[in-house]
Amino acid sequence: MAGIDNIRSGQMMSTTSRAPARNDSSATSSATxxxxxxAQQDAVSLSQQxxxxxxxxKDMAASPAYxxxxxxxxxxxxxNGSYRVDPEKLxxxxxxxxxxxQGKS
Structure with a gap:
């Protein structure tokens, strides 16, 4: 059977069987x-780091960016024209x- 994009033309589609549905009694027993x-409480602890x-x-956010x-x-x-650029350093x-x-050192 061909797919909608005609890529699988001439190939059979395979199907897999699914697991049987569970009965209602197991669903209600797990609910009860x-x-x-x-109820368990979640806890979070922060390290010193x-x-x-x-x-x-917070300190960086409070300081000026420049x-x-x-x-x-x-x-x-x-x-005033006194600013000089060192071309080699640049x-x-x-x-x-x-x-x-580029990830080079």
């Missing part, structure tokens, strides 16, 4: 057993960044 069993990571995340004084100094240096950092992206 679950009513009799006391996870607490430290959580504190670090040094505004350094940004202002660089803007001023660019504006090239080395670009190569290092590309290597990190």
């Amino acid at each position: 057993e679950s009513k009799k069993a006391p 996870s607490k430290a990571v959580s504190k670090l995340q 040094d505004s004084a350094k940004v202002a100094a660089i803007k001023e240096a660019i504006a 090239a080395d950092n670009m190569i290092k960044f590309e290597n990190e992206l």
